[in-house]
Amino acid sequence: MTRSTCPYCGVGCGVILTPVANGIRVKGDPDHPANHGRLCSKGTALGETVGLSGRLTTPLVKGVETNWDAALDLVAARFRDTIARHGPDSVAFYLSGQMLTEDYYVANKLMKGFIGSANVDTNSRLCMASTVAGHTRAFGADTVPGTYEDLDQADLVVLVGSNLAWCHPVLWQRVEAAKTTRGTKIVVIDPRRSVTADAADLHLPLSPGADVAVFNRLLAAIADRGLTDAGYLTHIEGAEAAVAAARADLAETGVAAALLDRFIDLWCATPRVVTVFSQGVNQSTSGTDKVNAILNCHLATGRIGRPGMGPFSVTGQPNAMGGREVGGLANQLACHLALENPDHRRAVGRFWNATRMADRPGLKAVDLFRAVGDGRIKALWIIHTNPAVTLPEADAVRAAIAGCDFIVVSDVTGATDTARLAHVLLPAAAWAEKSGTVTNSDRTISRQRQVIAAPGQARPDWWMLAQVAQRMGFAGFDWPGPAAIFREHAALSGIAGRFGRDFDISGKARISDAAYEVMDPFRWPFTAQRQGGRFFADGLFFTPDRRGRMVAVTSRPPAAMPSEKRPLRLNTGRIRDQWHTMTRTERAARLNRHLGEPFIDLHPADALQLGVAPFGLAEVTSDHGRAVLRVVLTDRVGRGQAFAPMHWSGETAPTGRVDALVPGALDPVSGQPELKAATVSVVPFPARWFAFAASAHEFTPGSAYWARRVTESGYAAELADLTAPPDIEAFARRLFDLPEAQVIRSDDHARGLATLALVDRGRIGALLFSGPAPVALARDAIIARSGAPVLPGSLAPRARADQPDNGPVVCACTGIGRNRITAAAQAGACDVAAIARATGAGSNCGACRPEIAALVAAISSPTPSPAIAAE
Numbered sequence: 001m002t003r004s005t006c007p008y009c010g011v012g013c014g015v016i017l018t019p020v021a022n023g024i025r026v027k028g029d030p031d032h033p034a035n036h037g038r039l040c041s042k043g044t045a046l047g048e049t050v051g052l053s054g055r056l057t058t059p060l061v062k063g064v065e066t067n068w069d070a071a072l073d074l075v076a077a078r079f080r081d082t083i084a085r086h087g088p089d090s091v092a093f094y095l096s097g098q099m100l101t102e103d104y105y106v107a108n109k110l111m112k113g114f115i116g117s118a119n120v121d122t123n124s125r126l127c128m129a130s131t132v133a134g135h136t137r138a139f140g141a142d143t144v145p146g147t148y149e150d151l152d153q154a155d156l157v158v159l160v161g162s163n164l165a166w167c168h169p170v171l172w173q174r175v176e177a178a179k180t181t182r183g184t185k186i187v188v189i190d191p192r193r194s195v196t197a198d199a200a201d202l203h204l205p206l207s208p209g210a211d212v213a214v215f216n217r218l219l220a221a222i223a224d225r226g227l228t229d230a231g232y233l234t235h236i237e238g239a240e241a242a243v244a245a246a247r248a249d250l251a252e253t254g255v256a257a258a259l260l261d262r263f264i265d266l267w268c269a270t271p272r273v274v275t276v277f278s279q280g281v282n283q284s285t286s287g288t289d290k291v292n293a294i295l296n297c298h299l300a301t302g303r304i305g306r307p308g309m310g311p312f313s314v315t316g317q318p319n320a321m322g323g324r325e326v327g328g329l330a331n332q333l334a335c336h337l338a339l340e341n342p343d344h345r346r347a348v349g350r351f352w353n354a355t356r357m358a359d360r361p362g363l364k365a366v367d368l369f370r371a372v373g374d375g376r377i378k379a380l381w382i383i384h385t386n387p388a389v390t391l392p393e394a395d396a397v398r399a400a401i402a403g404c405d406f407i408v409v410s411d412v413t414g415a416t417d418t419a420r421l422a423h424v425l426l427p428a429a430a431w432a433e434k435s436g437t438v439t440n441s442d443r444t445i446s447r448q449r450q451v452i453a454a455p456g457q458a459r460p461d462w463w464m465l466a467q468v469a470q471r472m473g474f475a476g477f478d479w480p481g482p483a484a485i486f487r488e489h490a491a492l493s494g495i496a497g498r499f500g501r502d503f504d505i506s507g508k509a510r511i512s513d514a515a516y517e518v519m520d521p522f523r524w525p526f527t528a529q530r531q532g533g534r535f536f537a538d539g540l541f542f543t544p545d546r547r548g549r550m551v552a553v554t555s556r557p558p559a560a561m562p563s564e565k566r567p568l569r570l571n572t573g574r575i576r577d578q579w580h581t582m583t584r585t586e587r588a589a590r591l592n593r594h595l596g597e598p599f600i601d602l603h604p605a606d607a608l609q610l611g612v613a614p615f616g617l618a619e620v621t622s623d624h625g626r627a628v629l630r631v632v633l634t635d636r637v638g639r640g641q642a643f644a645p646m647h648w649s650g651e652t653a654p655t656g657r658v659d660a661l662v663p664g665a666l667d668p669v670s671g672q673p674e675l676k677a678a679t680v681s682v683v684p685f686p687a688r689w690f691a692f693a694a695s696a697h698e699f700t701p702g703s704a705y706w707a708r709r710v711t712e713s714g715y716a717a718e719l720a721d722l723t724a725p726p727d728i729e730a731f732a733r734r735l736f737d738l739p740e741a742q743v744i745r746s747d748d749h750a751r752g753l754a755t756l757a758l759v760d761r762g763r764i765g766a767l768l769f770s771g772p773a774p775v776a777l778a779r780d781a782i783i784a785r786s787g788a789p790v791l792p793g794s795l796a797p798r799a800r801a802d803q804p805d806n807g808p809v810v811c812a813c814t815g816i817g818r819n820r821i822t823a824a825a826q827a828g829a830c831d832v833a834a835i836a837r838a839t840g841a842g843s844n845c846g847a848c849r850p851e852i853a854a855l856v857a858a859i860s861s862p863t864p865s866p867a868i869a870a871e
């Protein structure tokens with residue numbers, strides 16, 4: 001039994017891992033302060049993601065297996081030669097919030113202290129950069145003031161641009177618990193009526209990008225009602241200008257006046273208020289201003305750093321905070337020290353014995369890949385991330401990577417859109433195979449511990465980076481293990497502490513290997529004088545004069561406005577059960593059962609006008625790319641708006657690469673791209689043939705549209721094409737690579753439906769259901785037939801009489817589907833708790849509870865809501 005940390009989101013839940021015969025048994029750690037034993041669907045399914053299928057286990061150079069010495073020598077030589085010929089800014093690292101702090105530290109030290117460039121950026125740029133910039137403008141440092149306990153102690157939780165129930169489910173459980181125990185009110189500010197909004201006391205469906213206008217209205221009301229905290233404002237600069245700017249900001253919010261007034265009244269009347277914000281705020285061309293608009297309201301009222309009060313950014317990634325601590329962004333140094341400050345640079349350089357310190361910021365993510373595209377960057381090392389899918393203008397980014405002189409990718413798999421373009425592929429240890437630390441959204445540093453051996457030649461990232469550094473001739477990279485790196489990082493933070501910076505864990509600088517091994521989670525700062533808690537209640541900030549700043553901000557619209565050519569505003573985001581580009585979550589079959597293919601949410605009235613049909617396919621086009629997505633009609637999005645998730649890639653649905661649609665428009669301060677306000681056109685995709693395929697074995701469709709997923713019995717895929725295959729039997733044999741299989745076939749000539757079972761050695765090797773329109777099927781029941789003997793009803797589109805039809809999965813933790821929940825509701829279970837008692841659904845992580853509530857409401861209401869009917 002080993003204590004570790006969930007490697008997905010920024011909540012940073014503690015897990016207890018026990019290796020078992022077919023993987024790892026996972027349960028929530030009751031002693032971890034982030035989750036107290038709770039886990040969400042993704043964390044619960046962690047043990048199902050550790051198999052060796054698809055793992056990269058050997059270094060590859062141009063696709064040919066080699067050994068570590070040859071691969072590392074090549075990487076070191078190509079970086080050294082490129083730097084010698086073109087200078088240090090001709091090379092770059094692109095890192096990930098998935099990396100452990102120790103890995104991050106080594107990459108940052110190598111690039112900024114020895115290569116002499118700051119071209120080291122991270123996918124946290126896509127996630128949190130606007131918060132970093134907003135914090136730094138207001139506080140003088142990138143400090144998260146609050147803690148998770150504040151969520152337990154708040155009387156009002158305002159969620160801005162955050163679908164907390166799906167994206168940070170364990171924090172959502174804490175908010176739900178506070179609502180139950182102390183009556184905490186919940187307000188959701190989001191253009192989309194997310195499942196989180198369903199459970200809120202108040203939902204403000206603001207116009208996309210109108211967050212500054214909403215919080216400026218609030219700030220003006222605070223000032224007008226005399227609710228500013230005069231005592232606290234003696235610690236703050238800029239209050240007058242910020243209030244004047246707020247009063248002058250008359251931009252439309254899109255929220256009905258009465259609703260906005262109710263929110264303002266509630267906020268003003270509730271001292272214990274926590275404003276939680278996430279990607280809906282950050283991923284914007286005015287993201288930094290949005291952050292400061294929120295911070296302004298808390299600073300004006302002194303509602304910061306005290307129990308149950310404060311602005312609270314929740315990070316998307318498991319170690320976005322650790323990356324920020326080591327200085328993993330191109331405009332940071334280390335330990336929250338400033339790259340532009342010569343004293344800070346000198347001190348860090350001395351500490352590192354640096355041979356060539358970077359002296360100016362490097363390229364931020366979007367600009368970095370533009371430099372790859374135009375040849376300024378000639379050697380790039382990408383670690384644990386998939387920029388060919390996740391960067392805006394993803395098709396152009398993919399082309400830039402493909403055209404770069406030298407690409408190194410270290411990852412756990414070579415089967416990603418990015419890894420397939422690498423010249424050198426380095427096999428990395430996965431989350432359960434390596435050791436180090438991560439920092440969650442409330443500054444709690446937790447150990448991630450190795451629990452199983454890395455397969456083949458897979459190695460941790462810090463080791464690869466340190467090996468390359470040594471082979472480039474640099475000293476100071478010969479650590480025996482992650483504990484030594486942690487000690488060095490902690491000691492460096494002591495220098496930051498002496499400069500009066502916030503990040504100081506020097507109290508851990510002498511930790512022994514044995515103590516590091518058993519180190520409990522702790523929240524920084526961690527010094528002899530100060531440990532753990534909240535920041536800024538004392539009115540002391542990290543600016544030169546120790547005063548905080550209210551920043552005057554004014555509303556700005558998103559970079560692109562809808563037009564006749566691109567009439568819809570596209571919002572992108574996550575779904576409940578998938579993580580990033582699905583390289584891990586896709587391996588857990590149960591996580592693929594909730595929402596199994598890429599889709600676009602459209603308002604029914606827009607869909608009618610555009611001529612796209614529910615469950616049909618839509619072709620979505622922007623000035624930068626194209627996608628084909630399944631149509632879901634729902635009033636969760638307003639007229640003129642659309643939503644599509646960002647998870648699918650060339651590996652799982654080649655036309656589902658949603659970030660190919662998104663422009664690379666940037667926040668001028670943070671460099672964060674506007675991932676939630678693309679403008680697109682939508683037309684019906686002219687498919688004339690649709691199919692559902694299930695197989696006991698992996699297969700790769702080649703049709704114009706396909707989306708494939710792992711299932712409990714193999715693989716399944718949705719397919720569509722412009723014309724039907726002329727010979728469906730030959731097509732099926734090729735598709736499933738079963739040339740000798742016996743084909744059992746059933747045709748409904750009137751409706752043009754053809755159903756085929758390919759029987760291989762007496763068992764169903766694969767099934768194909770096809771027709772001229774999307775086919776209604778009991779998909780889970782059909783998937784269960786793969787690999788089973790042929791029985792009467794094996795070709796039926798519905799579940800057999802002896803097979804209960806669970807319906808589409810609602811609760812991923814228990815696998816309970818819509819049909820069972822509906823049946824329980826019809827039998828008298830009248831609320832979420834009763835459904836949990838009757839079926840188990842909703843009894844674990846709670847992320848599905850809003851959906852269950854909606855299903856129950858639909859049963860008890862004579863007219864189900866359009867959203868439920870559509871979904």
Ligand code: SF4
Pocket residue numbers: 006007008009010011012013035038039040041042043044168169170171
């Ligand atoms: S909320 Fe879920 S994904 Fe996030 S850390 Fe906890 S278990 Fe992992």
